[in-house]
Amino acid sequence: MHYLFSTFFTFWMLFIFPFSKEKPNPEILFSGFVYESAPFPSCHASTLLETPEGIMAAWFGGTYERHPDVNIYTSLRKNGSWTSPAEAADGIENKDFRNPTWNPVLHQKNDGKIVLFYKEGPNPREWWGLYKESNDVGKTWSKAVQTPPGFLGPVKNKTVILSDGNLLHPSSFETNGIWTTHMEFTDPELKSWKKVEVLGPFQAIQPTILFHGGEKLQVLTRTQEGVIATAWSENNGKSWTQLESSGLVHNGSGIDAVTLKNGYHLLVCNPIPKGRNKLSLLGSSDGKNWEELIVLENEKEGEFSYPAIIQAEDGTVHISYTFQREKIKYVHVKI
Numbered sequence: 001m002h003y004l005f006s007t008f009f010t011f012w013m014l015f016i017f018p019f020s021k022e023k024p025n026p027e028i029l030f031s032g033f034v035y036e037s038a039p040f041p042s043c044h045a046s047t048l049l050e051t052p053e054g055i056m057a058a059w060f061g062g063t064y065e066r067h068p069d070v071n072i073y074t075s076l077r078k079n080g081s082w083t084s085p086a087e088a089a090d091g092i093e094n095k096d097f098r099n100p101t102w103n104p105v106l107h108q109k110n111d112g113k114i115v116l117f118y119k120e121g122p123n124p125r126e127w128w129g130l131y132k133e134s135n136d137v138g139k140t141w142s143k144a145v146q147t148p149p150g151f152l153g154p155v156k157n158k159t160v161i162l163s164d165g166n167l168l169h170p171s172s173f174e175t176n177g178i179w180t181t182h183m184e185f186t187d188p189e190l191k192s193w194k195k196v197e198v199l200g201p202f203q204a205i206q207p208t209i210l211f212h213g214g215e216k217l218q219v220l221t222r223t224q225e226g227v228i229a230t231a232w233s234e235n236n237g238k239s240w241t242q243l244e245s246s247g248l249v250h251n252g253s254g255i256d257a258v259t260l261k262n263g264y265h266l267l268v269c270n271p272i273p274k275g276r277n278k279l280s281l282l283g284s285s286d287g288k289n290w291e292e293l294i295v296l297e298n299e300k301e302g303e304f305s306y307p308a309i310i311q312a313e314d315g316t317v318h319i320s321y322t323f324q325r326e327k328i329k330y331v332h333v334k335i
């Protein structure tokens with residue numbers, strides 16, 4: 001009930017105070033790695049969730065992306081330190097065959113159960129969606145459940161709770177070299193599924209959702225056209241404007257964003273036309289005009305990519321991202 005109340009309180013605040021014009025003054029409270037050593041050499045695509053016991057992270061790790069030994073791992077930050085990476089899901093089909101797993105997304109139900117969405121398959125054009133549940137904050141997981149045909153669940157970025165209590169899973173497909181974005185809607189128990197396309201003149205995938213009060217939503221997506229694209233909905237995502245350029249130059253890699261309790265918006269992205277060697281935290285009061293708040297990484301070469309961002313109940317912000325494909329970096333920020 002505590003999490004349900006917190007969610008509806010956040011929506012009530014957004015109804016009363018739809019946005020804040022004040023630019024925040026962020027302060028980095030902690031910056032470090034989720035782990036120093038792990039039973040895999042390569043990792044990618046982290047996700048974050050606040051739980052009653054601390055911040056949980058999940059990601060995929062293995063020999064390299066697409067290798068059949070790539071599994072989903074989790075870790076929990078308690079009392080200022082992370083637990084050792086623990087395997088949560090794999091792509092083992094039988095004793096002779098296995099698939100790689102991909103792009104975990106963590107979500108918590110109203111009853112406290114944690115849901116781990118992820119993908120399995122040889123590549124992003126042939127993968128399918130699955131999810132598991134945990135009653136004990138990730139110590140054990142249920143058997144995997146496959147999403148209905150034609151649905152993937154959240155493809156990279158977090159599921160959000162709408163003002164009517166239903167869930168919106170930002171999703172996308174890659175088919176024959178074509179990127180398309182859509183929204184998947186379910187009840188809180190994941191029993192009924194439906195989808196809505198987000199159309200426009202962009203090759204766009206991996207959307208992330210912002211809230212603008214009432215039923216007004218904004219989507220931001222990565223594209224192949226060198227910019228972050230955006231679209232708007234006035235009815236909780238039932239219909240969308242066409243995707244258009246946000247004006248933000250971008251390298252086409254993964255992004256993530258969050259609307260804070262006061263209505264201010266944060267976006268983590270690679271604000272450069274090519275490469276993944278710079279990663280920044282941007283802020284906006286209206287979702288249209290963005291300014292750089294923190295440069296998280298900026299090197300001549302290297303990879304800092306696929307961020308995740310959430311706001312905790314205490315108001316602080318938690319960020320994770322891929323660091324050189326070797327570790328998951330974690331940053332705790334006070335706004």
